[in-house]
Each structure stands twice: as C-alpha cells, then as structure tokens.
Amino acid sequence: MMLPSAELSSSNGGGASGLAALPVFLGRKNKYVRMDDVLPSEHEGDDGGGGGGGGGAVHVRGRQSSRRYVFACSVFASLNSVLLGYDVGVMSGCILFIQRDLHINEVQQEVLVGCLSFISLLGSLTGGRTSDAVGRKWTIGLAAVVFQAGAAVMTLAPSFQVLMVGRLLAGVGIGFGVMIAPVYIAEISPAASRGSFTSFPEIFINLGILLGYISNYAFSGLPDHINWRVMLAVGILPSVSIAFALLVIPESPRWLVMQGRADEARAVLLRVTDTEDEAKERLAEIEAAAAAATTGAAGKHGDRNRTVWQELSRPSPVIARMLVTGVGIQCFQQITGIDALVYYSPTIFRDAGIATERQLLAATVAVGFFKTAFIALAIVLIDRVGRKPLLYVSTVGMTGCLAALSAALFLQARGSVSRGAGVGVAILTVCGDVAFFSVGIGPICWVVSSEIFPLRLRSQAAALGAVANRVTSGAVAMSFLSVCRAISVSGAFAAFAAISALSVLFVHRFVPETSGKTLEQIESLFGGGGDGDELRELELGDVEQLVHK
Structure with a gap:
C-alpha cells in the first residue's frame, strides 16, 4: 500500500534536491512515504491544472513548504x-x-x-x-x-x-x-x-x-x-x-479549538500540513477530542465535568x-x-x-x-x-x-x-x-x-x-x-x-512505542479512545500514519 521513494522521485520531476533539505529529511523513512502523499491525477485537473497526465498517473505532493x-x-x-x-x-x-x-x-x-x-x-x-x-x-x-x-x-x-x-x-x-x-x-x-x-x-x-x-x-x-x-x-x-x-x-491549533476559534485553527493547520484535505482531517480529529473533553457523555475516563487537577x-x-x-x-x-x-x-x-x-x-x-x-x-x-x-x-x-x-x-x-x-x-x-x-x-x-x-x-x-x-x-x-x-x-x-x-x-x-501516531490515536495505547482494541493490535513501528478509509 506504499510506494518506494525512488519511484516517486522519478514521477515527481525535478524534486530530488528538495528531498535533501533538513526539514524534509527529519522524520522520513528510508524507503517509503506516507500513502496520503500521493493523489490520482484527476485531482490535479480539479485544481485547474489541466496539464496532461494519463489516467493512472500518480502525483506526489510537495512537502517542503509545510515542513x-x-x-x-x-x-x-x-x-x-x-x-x-x-x-x-x-x-x-x-x-x-x-x-x-x-x-x-x-x-x-x-x-x-x-x-x-x-x-x-x-x-x-x-x-x-x-x-x-x-x-x-x-x-x-x-x-x-x-x-x-x-x-x-x-x-x-x-x-x-x-x-x-x-x-x-x-x-x-x-x-x-x-x-x-x-x-x-x-x-x-x-x-x-x-x-x-x-x-x-x-x-x-x-x-x-x-x-x-x-x-x-x-x-x-x-x-x-x-x-x-x-x-x-x-x-x-x-x-x-x-x-x-x-x-x-502561530498559536497552537489545538488551543485555538479549545477556545472555540476553529477558523483560526484551520488557518494554522493549512500552514503546517501538506494539503487542505489533511488540514480538514486533523481539524476534525482535534474537534472530536475537544468535544469529548467538554461533554458529559459516557466514556472511558469517567466524569468529563471534573476539573483537570x-x-x-x-x-x-x-x-x-x-x-x-x-x-x-x-x-x-x-x-x-x-x-x-x-x-x-x-x-x-x-x-x-x-x-x-x-x-x-x-x-x-x-x-x-x-x-x-x-x-x-x-x-x-x-x-x-x-x-x-x-x-x-x-x-x-x-x-x-x-x-x-x-x-x-x-x-x-x-x-x-x-x-x-x-x-x-x-x-x-x-x-x-x-x-x-x-x-x-x-x-x-x-x-x-x-x-x-x-x-x-x-x-x-x-x-x-x-x-x-x-x-x-x-x-x-x-x-x-x-x-x-x-x-x-x-x-x-x-x-x-x-x-x-x-x-x-x-x-x-x-513505555509504549508511540512513533507515527497522531496525538489523538496514542490515547488508545493506554486503553482509552473509541477504537482502542483495533488500534492496540496495530504495531506502531509498521506505519507512519493510519489511512482513514
């Protein structure tokens, strides 16, 4: 389900030099990139690019700017x-x-x-x-x-x-x-x-x-x-x-969501993520976590109305x-x-x-x-x-x-x-x-x-x-x-x-292995979260990020 980076480089044109930049180098695997870094070519057309591309071609998004x-x-x-x-x-x-x-x-x-x-x-x-x-x-x-x-x-x-x-x-x-x-x-x-x-x-x-x-x-x-x-x-x-x-x-997007300033949080996430879709996904996760923290709904942490201390x-x-x-x-x-x-x-x-x-x-x-x-x-x-x-x-x-x-x-x-x-x-x-x-x-x-x-x-x-x-x-x-x-x-x-x-x-x-998990997913490692059983069975070192279907 993941593509070798060598193949991605060739399909991405002249981006090889950018991959050597330190912010891009940090945190990358030797051989693989995240699955959500690639898009079918029809998404390019949606952005008004028109430029050619056969139906099955794959495009790798540039990550240098956000990194x-x-x-x-x-x-x-x-x-x-x-x-x-x-x-x-x-x-x-x-x-x-x-x-x-x-x-x-x-x-x-x-x-x-x-x-x-x-x-x-x-x-x-x-x-x-x-x-x-x-x-x-x-x-x-x-x-x-x-x-x-x-x-x-x-x-x-x-x-x-x-x-x-x-x-x-x-x-x-x-x-x-x-x-x-x-x-x-x-x-x-x-x-x-x-x-x-x-x-x-x-x-x-x-x-x-x-x-x-x-x-x-x-x-x-x-x-x-x-x-x-x-x-x-x-x-x-x-x-x-x-x-x-x-x-x-910028201010932390998670703190902005906690203050009810979702639009500002979205603006920050657009700066720190690679695509608008990824920003929307992260914002949805943060809002869900914030909602769980402020409601009295049943959950695995007891009374949500208790103070932090x-x-x-x-x-x-x-x-x-x-x-x-x-x-x-x-x-x-x-x-x-x-x-x-x-x-x-x-x-x-x-x-x-x-x-x-x-x-x-x-x-x-x-x-x-x-x-x-x-x-x-x-x-x-x-x-x-x-x-x-x-x-x-x-x-x-x-x-x-x-x-x-x-x-x-x-x-x-x-x-x-x-x-x-x-x-x-x-x-x-x-x-x-x-x-x-x-x-x-x-x-x-x-x-x-x-x-x-x-x-x-x-x-x-x-x-x-x-x-x-x-x-x-x-x-x-x-x-x-x-x-x-x-x-x-x-x-x-x-x-x-x-x-x-x-x-x-x-x-x-x-100490559990937490590498590659979002902050919202890590909670499941200790027995919390809604889908904890499924997530606990997943070996954290195997992937960089869960693919949401």
Missing part, C-alpha cells in the same frame, strides 16, 4: 531551552569564581546550584494553567521575560542573598519554558515527524550547556569579581531573540497508566545523575586527577560537545528507529558508563591505576554517559510526556511531568557534594549506575 514552516516554528519555540542549558553549563564554572568573590560555603554552593530546579517548579506548575488561559505562544514569551529579569539581577548581585533573588526569577522563567515548548511543538507537528521536532528543546538545552562551558573557558581569565558576572550576563542574549520569534510562530489527582486507570509513564520517565531522566555530571564535572575531573582550572574547564567543553553531537543524532533517528529502541540503547549504555566511572574513581583513589589512565577513563566514561543520555532518554522523555496525554489534560499533565523532572534534578544537584563526602564520588556513581539499571526495566514495562 520548513513547522521546522522554523519548532526552532523558535525551543529558544527558551537554551536558557536552561546555558544556566546549567555556565554555573558549573561560575560557582568556582562566585565562591572566591562572595565567599560562600559548600552548603551555599549546593543551594545556589540546586535551587534552580526546585524554583522552576513554580513556573512549571503555573505554566500549564497559564498556557490554557493565554495560549501556548504567549506563555513562551512570558518565560523569556521572567528569565531576562532574573539573569539581570544575578549579573549585578552584590551579595549571596541578591544572587538568590535573581536565581528565583530565572528559575520561574525556565520552569515556564521547559514545560511549554514540547507541548507547543507536539501540537503543531505532523505525526510522522513529531518525535524529531519535539526533540528540539532537548538539543537546544544541550547547545546551551555547550555555550555555558565555552563561556566559562572564554571568560575565566578575567578578574574574579567580573568573570562570573559576564558569564551570567551572556545568558540574556538568547531570550532577546524570542521577541522576534513571537512575530513568526481533580482528574489528575484521582485518575481513572487509563490516566493513571499515562501518569506512571509520563512522570516516571521524567524522574528517571534525572535520578540517573546527569545533572551531577553536568553541574559538577570539574569536581569529578579534579577527583580523577586533573589539577588546573583551565584544564578542568577545557575537559567540560569536551563533555558539552559530546552531549550536543549525540542529541543531533537522536533527532535524526527518533522517528526512523522509534522511541523505545533508542531508550533501550540509552539506558543500557548509561548504566555501563556509570559503573565504569565508579570503578575508575575507586581504583584511582586507592592508587591501583596511574594518574593518566584514571583521567583518561574518567573523561571517556563521562563523555560516554552524556552521549548515551543525549541519544535516548534525554530528548525522548520530553517527547513521550508531551504526546501521551489527551488534549484536555495535556498541558497540565506535561507540567506535572516537568515538575517531577525539576524536583529530581534539584534533589541530585543539591545533595551531590554531601553524598560524595559521605560515601565518596565513586560510591555516588555506583548508586547512579544501580538506578540506571532500574530505568531499563521501567522502559521495558511501562
């Missing part, structure tokens, strides 16, 4: 994620100089580094309700404004107390940003490439981390009372560009399974220790034997490059290979790297290996861990948590997942130095390796 538009919207919506990444990366170096300039102790270091994750809960918790009230688009703008205010206060802070006030504002802005970007992108993206586009926030987080590391290295030569302020001030620049982004990106706090079995998957994968993303590696990589490398600050910061730049390079690989693979295979590779690989790092640090502390070997293994295993993280659970946790929930719950359920992510991130960041002091650095990473092994079992048991 490029969705690609651009996804990039602009992800700019806030650079802020989170930059803050994480730059703080690993800033803390060395803040400690000397403001004379803060170890506990204050842990609070300063780890509090951002807890503070960002406020943004994530209120972000769901805010995005339902004012829209996904303007919530993205609000996140940038709040972060800018926080970064400015931190840059000018004369004391630890004022620095913490800036940290509070920046954390709230980041909480808004990390919650809303995956939701917005999932709601405008076509099913066949939703995984690739929804991974964009994660690659921008990694890009921000890399920029933070480079900033540390570039400005470390300045005086101690200036260098960390310059490092933090540079983080304001990405948020300024969001003002332009708001002029370009009532339904999330006392969930039906279907919603409970979704919450276990969405919140669980967010927790495992963080409790495997990624933020400990990123925030405290200089501490880890110092323990392995690297002596000077410049060498420590240079080693962290290498970590940043690995993290960014492999998230780019994940974006290419996520819709080709699927979510679950990449999660298996990621969690198993991280478990191995964390165990090896723990063993290397243990032997190094006892003099069983040379200093050079210990440093080499430490750098290799840290880079390996962030690479496996970035190719799997790093981006995929955001993809899964933004696509598994039904429309009426999506923004606030995604916010709940973001809260779980930030709580576990903060717990790791604020306790890592204390845990290392209690059981050693090698002991801390042995614990992370054990938790990572549990994440493999979690993926196997609770």
